[in-house]
Amino acid sequence: MTDAFVSAKAVFRDGGLVIDEPAAMRNKPLANRFYFYLMMPAIIVLACITLYPFFWLIFMSLHKVDMGAAGDTWNNFKNWTRLGSDRKFVQGWWLLLKYSSLCMLFEVSLGIMLALILNRSKWEKLLVTVFLMPMMMAPVIAGLVWYYLFNSTFGWYHWLMQSLGILGDKSILGDKATAMWGIVIVDVWQWTPLIILIVLAGLKRVPRDQLEANMVDGAGEIRNFFSITLPNLYPFLLIAVLLRFMDNFRFIDAILVLTGGGPANSTKILPTYLFDVSFTFFKLGRGAAIALTLLVVTIILGMILVKLFENPSTTKSSEA
């Protein structure tokens, strides 16, 4: 029997038998070289546009960066030590956490409720299609539209809030007590649909036998939800929350348009502060240090997410 046949490993994926080549091909230089060449262009391009900037970032964070003739000078970790006493930096992390948590709270609870309703609605297809629309809008356009809706002289949502007696005569984005709610509302409007989609995908995969067994044991629908449905949804919710958290690190387009971090820095979440430090004040060294803290947290979140990717319960096909 040939070597290749013995070492080929068979795995089940999506119910089908797949023969993987890897082990068989390891000892065949020709095949290896072929795959290597196939992989190289992408790897080289990625290395140039990601690794190189990453090391440059580390370099910058250790220097006083001068774009003029003086050049970069070593400054004994001053960029790093100053972070501890930088109130806006600490506050930025805190606000980012607060902003993300508020968004998650509303998006996840709304998302679960709507997915449960939609799952048994006969209009599911149509309604989901409509609900998806906000996700397709560029965040910066969404920001502009909501800026218009919230405007204190001609915004319809401002008018509505006033007519309902909310807020008094303040405008939601203009007051530092409410501005955070303003940006949360926009995020909830745009991204609740994603949670609906993910939860719906999860609901289709709640094992029916467990539900039935539980009902035979006398559980009602509410009991069924908490003891069977919710635990089964858990991996889906975790993925949803992690993805949204990382997106809140990535996308500040809407916030830049809506408040720019104001009023009185009440919406200056860390990425917005970083934007200011690097692109308004051009403190590139300090910006690099802040950017690295942001990157490290992102990478940790990413590692957790990748672990979840390997969870078969979320990726196996629902048609089974």
Add this chain to the structure above:
Amino acid sequence: MATLEVVRYASKTRTVINVLTTIFLGVFLVWTILPFFIMFVSSFKDLLDAFALPPTGDFRGVGVFFNFSPTFKHYIELFTERNFATYFMNSLVASSGSALVSVVLGAMAAYAMSRTDFRGKDHVFFWIISTRMAPVVAVMVPLYAIFRNLELVGTLPGLILAYTTFNLPFAIWILKGFFDNVPYAIEEAAMVDGRTRFGAFLDILPLAAPGIGAFIVLCILFSWNDFLFASIIGSGGAKTLPVATRELVTPTSIQWGKIMAAGVITSVPMTLLGLLIRRYLVTGLTMGAVKE
């Protein structure tokens, strides 16, 4: 697939719950659509009409919203005075260019990674996907410096390369999933028939085609909607629609009619494209973590 059939007795609680869920669904529907609707209608309003509001608390006065004579002047002015045709083309070229580059390089790399095994593969794979997750603001400064040295700032190729930073890792990650589902036996059969390895690779491409197609659309969507890269790397010669729309907001005047019109121009094509690939949306937006 069968659904869980539960005998539901008609009861008062059941009726109340049904009414409540319907109301909830209705409110959410209005909440989702209203911003689109107001944007759309406002794009046809003249300046004064756009500012008309009923007095506070006067809910009967909502009709004011429809009380205007529609004008196309914002759309016409965007294209005649503001070069929106150019910006539209820039958006189109940059996003589809990057989607194409990503899908060609990505398919090759994803196929190779799906079919081969080497030490440290998991680490390489994590590095690839982590580049997709990195916050754009964080890496913008060094990227800008590189792009400036290569004289790519403000050019379309520069913008295509910039978008590739997030589209290529995404492509490799998602497409590997597609190729993992194609049995190796098919290539084996092709090679037994005398095809080369590369020929066998080309042979199985059609099997992953629907996924690849949907994926190209997603890449276009991501890059079309991007703002940060476009405003910094693309500043100058390669202005895209989101940036051009943002620039209608100036310290002295905010041209709402034009902004709403530009918003419609930017969002409508993407909304349609998004609905077209509805089936792959969950997989794409969760980077393959969830399949429908």
